[in-house]
Amino acid sequence: MELQVTTLDGKSAGKVELAEDVFGLEVRQDILHRMVRYQQLKAMAGTHDVKNRSEGARTGKKFVKQKGSGGARHGDRKAPQFRGGGRAFGPTPRSHAIDLPKKVRALALKHALSAKARGGEIVVVDSFAQKDAKTAALRTAFGKLELTNALFIDGAELDKNFALAARNIPHVDVLPVQGLNVVDILRREKLVLTKAALEAIEARFNKTEKVSA
Structure with missing residues (x-):
C-alpha cells in the first residue's frame, strides 16, 4: 500500500510504501476487543475498599x-445487620488485570493499524520538528491537513516544541513510537505517523517475527 508523505505545512514530500503484513491485514474485531478489554482492565486502579x-x-x-x-x-455490634457495622461481602483492593498472550497483543496492534489503513485514516508526515512551541501555529497547520481528532506518533524521541504546542489542543494525543497502543489508535479518528515512526513500527514487527521463528 502506497501513501503520500506530506509536511505539516501541507506540502508534498514524496511517497512511502506500507508493509502489507503490518498494515494490510483483514481486520478481526474479536482480537481488537480482547486487546481493548486487556488494556482497560489493566489500567483500573482496583483500590475500592470497604x-x-x-x-x-x-x-x-x-x-x-x-x-x-x-x-x-447476637454477638457484637460490628455485625453487618447493625447500623455502623461492617459491610458483608464488600469490595476489597485487587487487580482487575487479565492475561493475554504476547503474540495476541502484537497481532492486535497490527489489526488496529490495518483498520486505520483500510479506512484511509493514516497520514504520514516527514517530521514533527518545530522551531517554536507555538500552539496557534500548530493549530493552523492541523487545519490545513484537516486534523481535528488525531493521534500523533513520532520516533523514539518526541520533538519537544511539537509536544508542548500540541498538548493544549483538544482531541489531540502525542506519543513516542514506544507508546503506540491499540486503545489510543482506535479512540482517535486519524493516525499521524512520522517517517521515523513508520520505520520503527515495521522494524519492531520484523524483529518480533524473527525471534518467534
Whole structure:
C-alpha cells in the first residue's frame, strides 16, 4: 500500500510504501476487543475498599445474653445487620488485570493499524520538528491537513516544541513510537505517523517475527 508523505505545512514530500503484513491485514474485531478489554482492565486502579466486621471501630463485646432476652441471638455490634457495622461481602483492593498472550497483543496492534489503513485514516508526515512551541501555529497547520481528532506518533524521541504546542489542543494525543497502543489508535479518528515512526513500527514487527521463528 502506497501513501503520500506530506509536511505539516501541507506540502508534498514524496511517497512511502506500507508493509502489507503490518498494515494490510483483514481486520478481526474479536482480537481488537480482547486487546481493548486487556488494556482497560489493566489500567483500573482496583483500590475500592470497604470495612468488614473485623475492621470496624466498635466494641467486640457481646451486647446481649445468648438466651433469655426474648430476641435474636447476637454477638457484637460490628455485625453487618447493625447500623455502623461492617459491610458483608464488600469490595476489597485487587487487580482487575487479565492475561493475554504476547503474540495476541502484537497481532492486535497490527489489526488496529490495518483498520486505520483500510479506512484511509493514516497520514504520514516527514517530521514533527518545530522551531517554536507555538500552539496557534500548530493549530493552523492541523487545519490545513484537516486534523481535528488525531493521534500523533513520532520516533523514539518526541520533538519537544511539537509536544508542548500540541498538548493544549483538544482531541489531540502525542506519543513516542514506544507508546503506540491499540486503545489510543482506535479512540482517535486519524493516525499521524512520522517517517521515523513508520520505520520503527515495521522494524519492531520484523524483529518480533524473527525471534518467534
